[in-house]
Amino acid sequence: MKLQLEQLNLKRLLPLGIAIGMGTLSIVFMQGYLAQQRHVLENERKKLRAEYPEPVDVIVALRDVPESATLTQKDLGFAKIPQKFVQPYATARPADVLGMVTKVPLATGEQVLRNKLRRPEEAPPSLGPIPGTLSGLTPEGKRAITIGTDALSGVNGFIRPGDTVDILWTVKLPEAQGGETVTLMLLQSIGVLAVGDQMLGSQAGTREPSRDYTITLALTPEDASLLLYAREQGRVQLSLRSRADKGQQVQLPITSGKTLIDSVLGKNVARNPAQKPQHQVEVIKGLERSVVAVND
Numbered sequence: 001m002k003l004q005l006e007q008l009n010l011k012r013l014l015p016l017g018i019a020i021g022m023g024t025l026s027i028v029f030m031q032g033y034l035a036q037q038r039h040v041l042e043n044e045r046k047k048l049r050a051e052y053p054e055p056v057d058v059i060v061a062l063r064d065v066p067e068s069a070t071l072t073q074k075d076l077g078f079a080k081i082p083q084k085f086v087q088p089y090a091t092a093r094p095a096d097v098l099g100m101v102t103k104v105p106l107a108t109g110e111q112v113l114r115n116k117l118r119r120p121e122e123a124p125p126s127l128g129p130i131p132g133t134l135s136g137l138t139p140e141g142k143r144a145i146t147i148g149t150d151a152l153s154g155v156n157g158f159i160r161p162g163d164t165v166d167i168l169w170t171v172k173l174p175e176a177q178g179g180e181t182v183t184l185m186l187l188q189s190i191g192v193l194a195v196g197d198q199m200l201g202s203q204a205g206t207r208e209p210s211r212d213y214t215i216t217l218a219l220t221p222e223d224a225s226l227l228l229y230a231r232e233q234g235r236v237q238l239s240l241r242s243r244a245d246k247g248q249q250v251q252l253p254i255t256s257g258k259t260l261i262d263s264v265l266g267k268n269v270a271r272n273p274a275q276k277p278q279h280q281v282e283v284i285k286g287l288e289r290s291v292v293a294v295n296d
Contacts, residue, residue, distance in 0.1 A: 055080035065106040089113040161200040164241040171234030183255040189247040
């Protein structure tokens with residue numbers, strides 16, 4: 001009976017022992033496999049460290065920067081880049097790039113390369129306009145012309161850079177043409193580049209406000225010559241256009257004394273209602289012939 005019980009217990013413990021043995025073998029094999037994988041990963045890590053050393057700081061663009069823009073602290077930042085990927089002419093010294101002007105546009109995150117920059121005074125004409133200068137503000141094909149104004153001719157000082165004006169010209173005609181003083185529209189939709197020393201897009205000027213100031217306009221070469229001649233021969237008056245104006249060209253007749261009277265009184269002056277209409281009667285006496293006015 002005791003032997004049977006021992007055999008029965010052995011049969012019960014045999015599966016448990018086999019399971020424990022298999023589990024132990026699995027753990028041993030797993031530990032060996034993991035150790036092997038750790039060894040492989042360590043070798044790969046060593047290779048990567050040898051190929052890619054610790055990253056270094058490089059100056060990059062924090063935002064898109066257009067061509068011919070002056071670099072400021074707001075445009076620049078640092079990024080950690082592996083030494084292998086640091087491009088030639090890249091730098092980590094802000095003094096190398098601050099205040100420099102871009103030769104080409106820079107994209108966000110792009111390394112700032114010194115060979116793509118230039119000093120402001122080194123700007124050749126082929127690289128385009130220099131920001132912050134009147135030549136840079138003047139549209140291509142036009143010329144900057146400055147004229148003097150006063151409170152009347154300059155709209156009492158309310159003209160600002162970026163506004164659009166029309167130019168009226170008042171001149172006395174030659175005696176052969178009647179010698180009358182007339183006013184006509186000389187130029188229309190002319191852009192204002194500067195008022196005094198305040199240019200378009202700049203901060204307020206340093207000069208004290210004055211009722212006598214200068215206005216710089218953007219004109220074609222032909223219009224510039226017309227304006228300069230008109231200024232010498234008569235009086236030039238500026239007319240400020242609305243910001244909402246679309247630049248429409250207005251056809252205006254020459255204003256003279258006759259057109260002024262016709263505009264105020266009308267071309268056909270109305271008759272006095274108290275005055276009765278008259279009729280003309282032809283009277284013939286012998287050989288004499290006369291015309292007599294007769295009221296109704």
